[in-house]
Amino acid sequence: MALKIWLDKGLVDEADARISVFDHGLLYGDGVFEGIRVYGGRIFESEAHVRRLFESARAIRLPMPLPRAELVDAMEATVKANAVQDGYIRLVVTRGVGTLGLNPFTCKRSNLFIIADKIQLYPEELYEKGMKVISATTVRNHPLAIPPQVKSLNYLNNILAKIEALDSNVPEAIMYNHEGYVAEATGDNVFIVRNNVIYVPPVEAGSLEGVTRAVVIRLARKEGLEIVEKNLTRCDLYVCDEFFLTGTAAEVIGVVQIDGRTIGTGTVGSVTRLLREKFYRYARGQEQP
Ligand code: PMP
Numbered sequence: 001m002a003l004k005i006w007l008d009k010g011l012v013d014e015a016d017a018r019i020s021v022f023d024h025g026l027l028y029g030d031g032v033f034e035g036i037r038v039y040g041g042r043i044f045e046s047e048a049h050v051r052r053l054f055e056s057a058r059a060i061r062l063p064m065p066l067p068r069a070e071l072v073d074a075m076e077a078t079v080k081a082n083a084v085q086d087g088y089i090r091l092v093v094t095r096g097v098g099t100l101g102l103n104p105f106t107c108k109r110s111n112l113f114i115i116a117d118k119i120q121l122y123p124e125e126l127y128e129k130g131m132k133v134i135s136a137t138t139v140r141n142h143p144l145a146i147p148p149q150v151k152s153l154n155y156l157n158n159i160l161a162k163i164e165a166l167d168s169n170v171p172e173a174i175m176y177n178h179e180g181y182v183a184e185a186t187g188d189n190v191f192i193v194r195n196n197v198i199y200v201p202p203v204e205a206g207s208l209e210g211v212t213r214a215v216v217i218r219l220a221r222k223e224g225l226e227i228v229e230k231n232l233t234r235c236d237l238y239v240c241d242e243f244f245l246t247g248t249a250a251e252v253i254g255v256v257q258i259d260g261r262t263i264g265t266g267t268v269g270s271v272t273r274l275l276r277e278k279f280y281r282y283a284r285g286q287e288q289p
Contacts, residue, residue, distance in 0.1 A: 006114035025094025029154035130256030136161035188247035242269030
């Protein structure tokens with residue numbers, strides 16, 4: 001079924017949702033975006049996503065086409081128009097139409113579009129058995145070059161690492177920063193468990209400040225689990241007891257192998273299972289924050 005897409009000021013048919021070839025979002029990857037889940041018709045962590053979107057836009061001096069409240073209304077209207085109960089919202093703001101040069105200030109108006117659709121999840125079996133990953137040789141963007149906190153339309157760094165993963169027949173790659181510390185996966189944040197303590201790389205190590213990451217940290221603390229933010233090395237990943245990734249699409253997913261090495265017992269561990277279950281229930285309104 002054709003979708004209704006939010007384009008700038010209102011909903012249009014999918015076939016009419018067109019963007020100019022002179023849009024700098026396309027010409028230069030100049031823009032920002034968010035990926036947001038819808039559970040039972042409700043937009044998940046709407047405030048956190050909208051905050052990150054506005055911060056990303058501010059960081060790259062991109063004028064937002066709508067104020068926050070109107071943006072949320074637009075998302076809700078798009079979800080409703082497509083009767084999305086459990087799905088995914090992709091909200092994109094581009095620099096807009098300009099001349100062929102790099103100068104972003106030739107673009108007079110930012111473009112906004114919002115897609116609400118079904119979501120492609122990892123198969124259930126992967127959650128049960130756990131995922132295999134590799135270490136990418138592609139170094140994560142230097143935080144002083146392209147700040148990884150900015151969720152920009154320029155994902156080539158992540159795509160190059162994703163290609164390495166797919167070439168190795170695994171779904172994800174772990175990216176390390178310029179100093180060799182763990183940054184994140186190509187589209188997910190990294191967590192490990194060792195001696196019942198959870199370790200997460202700080203966002204300064206070069207990761208996006210994941211909305212799922214923040215929720216999982218909150219849920220873990222509520223369970224009385226100790227969480228430590230610290231720089232992690234490849235060796236820390238090799239010797240940990242449990243390893244999992246968090247992200248909007250994946251939620252919480254266990255990792256059981258990295259670079260051909262088995263993590264812990266080679267099965268999804270108990271802390272990972274607990275947090276996956278807690279997150280699953282919280283997202284679906286069955287668990288208090
Ligand atoms: N890192 C990157 C590079 C991402 O693109 C994402 C989102 N897919 C994440 C981490 C996870 O963030 P969130 O939990 O907000 O989806």
